[in-house]
Amino acid sequence: MGLSPVIWQFLVKWMVNFAIIPPEASRIAPQVDALLVFMTLVSLVGLTLVGLLVTTFSILYRRERNPVPTQIEGSTLLEATWTIIPLGLFLVMFVWGSVLYFRIYTPPPNAMNIYVVGKQWMWKAEHPGGQHEINSLHIPINKPIQLTLISQDVFHSFSIPAFRVKREAIPGRYTTVWFEATTPGTYHLFCTQYCGTAHSAMIGDIVVQTPEDYKMWLAGSTSGVSLAQNGERLFSSLSCGACHNGQPDSRGPSLANVYGSKLTLTTGSPVLVDEAYLRQAILNPSAHITQGYAPIMPTYQGQISEEGLISLVEYIKNLNSNYRVQQTLNTTELLPEQPDKGAMKGAGMQGVAKP
Ligand code: HEC
Ligand SMILES: [Cu+2]
Numbered sequence: 552m553g554l555s556p557v558i559w560q561f562l563v564k565w566m567v568n569f570a571i572i573p574p575e576a577s578r579i580a581p582q583v584d585a586l587l588v589f590m591t592l593v594s595l596v597g598l599t600l601v602g603l604l605v606t607t608f609s610i611l612y613r614r615e616r617n618p619v620p621t622q623i624e625g626s627t628l629l630e631a632t633w634t635i636i637p638l639g640l641f642l643v644m645f646v647w648g649s650v651l652y653f654r655i656y657t658p659p660p661n662a663m664n665i666y667v668v669g670k671q672w673m674w675k676a677e678h679p680g681g682q683h684e685i686n687s688l689h690i691p692i693n694k695p696i697q698l699t700l701i702s703q704d705v706f707h708s709f710s711i712p713a714f715r716v717k718r719e720a721i722p723g724r725y726t727t728v729w730f731e732a733t734t735p736g737t738y739h740l741f742c743t744q745y746c747g748t749a750h751s752a753m754i755g756d757i758v759v760q761t762p763e764d765y766k767m768w769l770a771g772s773t774s775g776v777s778l779a780q781n782g783e784r785l786f787s788s789l790s791c792g793a794c795h796n797g798q799p800d801s802r803g804p805s806l807a808n809v810y811g812s813k814l815t816l817t818t819g820s821p822v823l824v825d826e827a828y829l830r831q832a833i834l835n836p837s838a839h840i841t842q843g844y845a846p847i848m849p850t851y852q853g854q855i856s857e858e859g860l861i862s863l864v865e866y867i868k869n870l871n872s873n874y875r876v877q878q879t880l881n882t883t884e885l886l887p888e889q890p891d892k893g894a895m896k897g898a899g900m901q902g903v904a905k906p
Contacts, residue, residue, distance in 0.1 A: 562588070576738055576759065577714035578731040579655055584715070586647050593640055655716060658729035662697035665690070666778075666861045669700065669707035669720035672749040674740065677861055680769055681777040686755030688740065689772075690732055691765035697729040699826060703857050708744035711757050717743060725827045732759040782866025785859055794848065803848060804841055810871040815842045829864045 563584065566572045575581050665688070666677040676688045690696050700709055702720040709728070710717035718728035742753035760768060776784075786792060794803030810829065813821045817840045822828060831838060833855070836848035855863070868874050 559585075573712040574734070574736075574738070575713070575715075576732055576734045576736065577711075577716070578733060579651070580713070580715045580733075582651060582654070586644070586651060589647070590644055593644075597637075656728070658697040658727055659695050662695040662729050664697045664699055667698050667700045667709060667720065668703055668857045668861070669709065669742070669753075670703040671705065671747050672742075672753040674707075674709065674742070674753065674755055675858070677778060677858060678769070679778050679865065681774045681781065682769060682772040683774060684772070686740070686753075687758060688755070689758045689760060689765060689768050691762050692732050692735055692759055694762075695729055695731045697727055699861075700726045700728065701857055701861075705746050706744050707742045707746050707753065710741045710743040711738060712741070713738040713757070719744065725830065732757075735759050735761055735764075778862045778865035779869040780866075782862035782864070782869075785855070785863055786866055789851070789855070802845075804844060806867050807870045808872065810868045810874055816840060817842050826864050826868070829867050830860050833860065833863060 563572075563575060563581070566584075567574050572584060572587075575584060664679065667688070668675045668677070673685050674688075676684045678684075682689075698709070698718070700718055700720040701724065702722045704722060706722070707720040708717060709720055711730070714730045714732065716728050716730050718726050720726065736759055738757040738759065740755040740757050742750060744750075746753065758768075786795075794801060795806050797805045797807060809824050812824050814824055815821055819842075822839060828839075834850060834852050836850060837846050840846045
């Protein structure tokens with residue numbers, strides 16, 4: 552947009568310093584700001600132009616100088632000019648904005664996934680390694696992070712101004728957002744959807760760390776049970792294995808490699824099995840019946856908490872060998888060594904809904 556990087560950097564420093572914009576702490580932030588500055592400049596130029604014309608014309612053509620008004624017929628050239636130039640400018644904003652939008656809402660396939668559950672009035676983060684935190688989220692720099700959000704009650708909105716991202720947390724549905732933090736530090740987390748009495752207290756800290764610090768944090772906050780391990784326990788305590796035991800005569804389909812695959816339903820239509828589908832399949836099995844199976848799976852609605860569902864989903868995802876390999880490639884540099892089986896026994900299981 553013609554601004555030299557030096558002027559741009561100066562402008563950004565100035566705006567951050569005077570609290571006009573939050574710090575730019577993610578890859579996407581400077582890109583969002585560039586569009587915002589472009590839109591502000593265009594508006595300022597338009598405002599100045601219109602303001603100048605209004606002032607000049609009211610002086611030039613005031614009643615004193617023109618006692619008898621002159622009738623002026625329209626000018627096609629003038630009208631075409633003030634239509635085409637703004638149209639062009641708005642189209643530039645539209646295309647620029649859409650490109651950014653898709654960049655912000657399409658997570659790269661190698662993103663590290665963290666679950667976030669919103670509830671009145673707190674944010675709970677669930678890391679794949681089993682670390683849980685409330686109203687704070689620890690992440691490493693220079694790594695694409697995908698958040699899978701869900702709400703346990705009403706609509707919430709997860710917003711990190713310094714990263715220029717925001718996404719609704721909706722009851723009953725997973726939504727995702729991703730970002731890549733660039734600068735270590737602590738940033739504000741807000742709920743930006745009015746959600747009841749203590750809405751203004753639904754805030755927290757995004758703690759961006761160097762890979763070394765993040766690794767230390769992971770090791771220090773481990774609950775000893777990863778999400779997938781917790782899911783495995785739920786799977787057996789809820790007796791899912793009674794029907795999903797992977798044997799040929801089993802009453803339910805094998806869940807190995809079901810994540811990411813295309814299933815055919817009794818209606819003949821195909822579905823892609825993603826996180827949302829797995830969650831639905833557990834809560835509301837009769838909604839989609841897999842071809843070749845009887846609708847005998849009971850519903851687990853109200854019996855498993857959102858955290859429990861997340862664990863089950865992670866467990867089933869981990870039964871997919873491709874996913875497991877990809878996860879390992881993604882996180883081995885970051886995750887501490889897996890706790891050994893002995894250490895696991897002491898830790899409590901979480902996830903069954905409290906009555
Ligand atoms: C009474 C037997 C039974 C039990 C218990 C059971 N399921 Fe199922 N499940 C089935 C059958 C049959 C299907 C296939 C028909 C359908 O889609 O409902 C199925 C389908 C599924 C699917 C969809 C994937 C696919 O290939 O169709 C998932 C995911 C699933 N079950 C998970 C679970 C989990 C998790 C539990 C325990 C909380 C569980 N099931 C308990 C019988 C059972
Ligand atoms: Cu909220």
